Amino acid sequence: MTKTIREQFQLEIAGAGLPFVAFCIALNLTAGQLASALKLPIYLDSLGTVLVAVLCGPWSAIMAGVFSNILGSAFGNPVMLFFSPVMIVIGAFTGFLAKRGWFRKWYLVPIGGVLQGVLAAVASAPIAAYLFSGVMLAGTDVLVIYFRSVGNTLLQSVFFQGLSSDPVDKTITYILVYLLCRSLPLRLLQRFRGGNNVPRNEALNRTYAL
Amino acid sequence: MVPTIDIRSLHYQYFEGTPTVLTDINLHVLSGSCAALLGPAGAGKTTLLQVLSGVVGSQFTTGKADGRILIGDQEFLPIPSRVLFPEVGYLMQDVSVQLSGIKETVAEELAFSLDNLGITGDERSRRVSAALSEFDLAHLAHRAPSRLSGGELQRVALASLLVSNPSLLLLDEPISALDSMAQQRMVSFIRSAKRTATVLLSDSGIDFALAVADLFVVMDGGRILFTGNRNQFLNSLQSFSHLLPISLWDEVLSQSRRMTVDSRITRVFT
Amino acid sequence: MRFDVGEKLSATLFLILLAIILPWYLNAALVLCLLIARSTVPSIRPASQVLRRRFRQLSGYFTIVVVLMTLVNGLLMEGGTQWEVPGGFSISRVGLEFGLRTGMRLLVIATSLLLFFGSTTIPRIAQFLQSAGWPVQLVMTLLLTLHFVETLPDRVSMIFTAQEARGAPVRANMFARTKGFFLILSPLVLSAIVESIDRSMALELRGFHRGTKLTFDGETAAPGRMTIVSLAFLVLSFFCILWIILQWFQQ
Numbered sequence: 001m002t003k004t005i006r007e008q009f010q011l012e013i014a015g016a017g018l019p020f021v022a023f024c025i026a027l028n029l030t031a032g033q034l035a036s037a038l039k040l041p042i043y044l045d046s047l048g049t050v051l052v053a054v055l056c057g058p059w060s061a062i063m064a065g066v067f068s069n070i071l072g073s074a075f076g077n078p079v080m081l082f083f084s085p086v087m088i089v090i091g092a093f094t095g096f097l098a099k100r101g102w103f104r105k106w107y108l109v110p111i112g113g114v115l116q117g118v119l120a121a122v123a124s125a126p127i128a129a130y131l132f133s134g135v136m137l138a139g140t141d142v143l144v145i146y147f148r149s150v151g152n153t154l155l156q157s158v159f160f161q162g163l164s165s166d167p168v169d170k171t172i173t174y175i176l177v178y179l180l181c182r183s184l185p186l187r188l189l190q191r192f193r194g195g196n197n198v199p200r201n202e203a204l205n206r207t208y209a210l
Numbered sequence: 211m212v213p214t215i216d217i218r219s220l221h222y223q224y225f226e227g228t229p230t231v232l233t234d235i236n237l238h239v240l241s242g243s244c245a246a247l248l249g250p251a252g253a254g255k256t257t258l259l260q261v262l263s264g265v266v267g268s269q270f271t272t273g274k275a276d277g278r279i280l281i282g283d284q285e286f287l288p289i290p291s292r293v294l295f296p297e298v299g300y301l302m303q304d305v306s307v308q309l310s311g312i313k314e315t316v317a318e319e320l321a322f323s324l325d326n327l328g329i330t331g332d333e334r335s336r337r338v339s340a341a342l343s344e345f346d347l348a349h350l351a352h353r354a355p356s357r358l359s360g361g362e363l364q365r366v367a368l369a370s371l372l373v374s375n376p377s378l379l380l381l382d383e384p385i386s387a388l389d390s391m392a393q394q395r396m397v398s399f400i401r402s403a404k405r406t407a408t409v410l411l412s413d414s415g416i417d418f419a420l421a422v423a424d425l426f427v428v429m430d431g432g433r434i435l436f437t438g439n440r441n442q443f444l445n446s447l448q449s450f451s452h453l454l455p456i457s458l459w460d461e462v463l464s465q466s467r468r469m470t471v472d473s474r475i476t477r478v479f480t
Numbered sequence: 481m482r483f484d485v486g487e488k489l490s491a492t493l494f495l496i497l498l499a500i501i502l503p504w505y506l507n508a509a510l511v512l513c514l515l516i517a518r519s520t521v522p523s524i525r526p527a528s529q530v531l532r533r534r535f536r537q538l539s540g541y542f543t544i545v546v547v548l549m550t551l552v553n554g555l556l557m558e559g560g561t562q563w564e565v566p567g568g569f570s571i572s573r574v575g576l577e578f579g580l581r582t583g584m585r586l587l588v589i590a591t592s593l594l595l596f597f598g599s600t601t602i603p604r605i606a607q608f609l610q611s612a613g614w615p616v617q618l619v620m621t622l623l624l625t626l627h628f629v630e631t632l633p634d635r636v637s638m639i640f641t642a643q644e645a646r647g648a649p650v651r652a653n654m655f656a657r658t659k660g661f662f663l664i665l666s667p668l669v670l671s672a673i674v675e676s677i678d679r680s681m682a683l684e685l686r687g688f689h690r691g692t693k694l695t696f697d698g699e700t701a702a703p704g705r706m707t708i709v710s711l712a713f714l715v716l717s718f719f720c721i722l723w724i725i726l727q728w729f730q731q
Contacts, residue, residue: 326687
C-alpha cells in the first residue's frame, strides 16, 4: 500500500530519527567551520543532509536540508534561505540512490557524488542567476564574473561556477558518509529506518547488554 | 495504586539470531518496596529496567521476548509494547539527555511531562511549584537548563519525573555522577519515595543499595544469580566479590573485625 | 506598533519581492527606510544584545561586499560610457549599473531577513509554525537543533583536542588533514547517534510520543489566524509575483 508523504516522514523520524535529524541539521551548519579550522578547501554544508538521506530517508533529508538553510539564514548568511530548493534536490536524490543500494557498493559512491554535484549545480544556477544575478556574497562570485567576462551568459557563468566546485564537494561528502556509516555497528544501524542502506561491517557486529 | 512487579520467565533478545540479553528472569517486588539490581556493566540491569518501562517494546520492533510481566494489575505478554507513562517514571543513567533540550527555563522543563499529559492551568502550576520546592530548585526556576551544574541537573531530572506522580520509579545508576552529599540526599529521597511508589534501581556498587534497598538482585550476563533480603545478601556477599566492587567493604573489614555486619554499615552511613 | 511573527514573515516576503522589482536607487532608499524602522519600530528591533551586534556586523559586511562587487563588475564588464581610473583601468557604466542593481537588491533582501531573524527568536518561529498547523515532530526537530548548535562546537573542540593528543594529523599536509578530519567526524557522529537513541527514549518516557502540542511560556498557542496586516502584505506579494512574471514574458 502506498503510504502518504506524512506517514513516510513519520516512519523516517520515528525513534532515534528525530533527534538524529536535529543533530544533522546542526552538522550542516558547523561541518564547514570544522573543515575551515583544518584548512581544507571544502564546504560540506550538505554533510548532514546526506547522512539523514542514507540513514533515515528522503523526506526527513529534505526537511533537514531546508531547516539547515533557514537556520543558516538566521545565524549568518541570509542568502542561504533561497537555496533551499538545492537542498531539496540533494535530500531527494541521495535518498533515492540510498534506497536503490548505491551506498552498499563502494564504487557507486563517488559516481553518485559526481551526479549529485552536477544536479546541485543545475538546481542552484537559476536561483543564483535570476534572483541574485550571480552574486552570492561568497569568494566564488569572482569565478562568475570571470566566466561572464569571457563571453558566457549569466546563467552559463553561474552553472560553470557551480560545476567547478559542487561535484568535488558532493563526492567528498558522499565518500565521508559512506565511510562513517560503514564504521557503525549493526545494533546502531538498525535503530534507523535506512539502516539497511549501508554495508554491514561484520567485525563490529557484537551485541551488548545495556 | 502502588504496584507490585512480577516477572516470570522473561527472555529477551534485541534481534533474532543475536545472543539473549535477558535470560530466564524471575522477580517479584512488593508494593512500596525498593529493589536494587546489582552487577557489573553489561549484566542486563539497564535492559531490564527499560523493558519494564515499555520503551524497549515500543522502540525495538525487531526484539524477541518470551515470558510474562505483571505491573500492578496490568499484565503484559510478554513485555509492555508501549511506554507506561505516566504510571512509570524512568531516570536515565545520563541525566543530560533526560531533559528535553528545548525548554528555556527549569520551570518549563519540569512542566514538559505535564504538557504531554495535557495538564494545564492551576494544576500545572501547583505541581511545578511543589516539585521546585521539594527538590530545592525554586531559586533555579528561571535558569536555563544548559547552565546547570551536574548535581542541579540530577535534581531537575528527578523532579521532572515526579511531577507526573508515577507509581513505579525506575532509576538507572542514580548516584553514578553524584558527590557524597548528593548521594545522601538521594538516600533520603528514595526512603520517602517508597511511601508512594515502588522503586527499582540499578547500581554497580553495593553501598547505596545497602542504604535504601529491601530486595537485592544480583545479575550477570543477563541472568539473575541471587535474589534476597539484606541479611541474605550480606551473608552471600563473598560469593559475588568478583562481580561487585567491595573496596569500601574491605576498608570497613580492615578497620574493625569485631563489629557486626549491620553496625559496620551504620558506621559508613552516619 | 507591534507585529506578530506572521505579519513580520509576510512583510519580509513582500520586501524580498519588492527588491526584485525596484530599480537600484529605490532599493537604496528602501534599505535606508528599513534601517530607520529598525530603530523606531519595537517589533523589528533585534531581540538581544548579541543579535544587535550580529546585525551590525553582518549588515556592514554585506555593504562592503556589495560595494566591492559593484566596483569589480564595473571593472570587468564592458559597454556604455567608460571612465578612466588611476592604474590604467576603466570602469564601465553598464558594469556599474549591473553591480548597483544586483547589489542594492541583495542589500534589501539581506537587511529584510536580518531584521526578521534578528527580532524573532527561533522558539517564537517554532511557536508560530505550530500554530500554523505544522506537525509537532517538525517543531520539536527545529527546537532540538538549537540545542545541538549550542553544544556541537564544544564537542568538536573536545574531540579535536583528544585526537590531536592521540597523534591525529590535524596540522600536517592536506591529505593528512583530510584523514584527521575523518578522525574527528567519526566519533562525533557515533556519539551523536548514541545520544539520539537515548534522547528519543527519554522523550518517549516523558510522554512526547502522545503528539500533544508543545507549550511556549506555559501556553499552547491557539491555531493561528491571519491578520489584516498579514493579508495585505500577502496580497501585495501576489501582485509583485504577477509583475515579475509579466516582466519575464515581456523580455
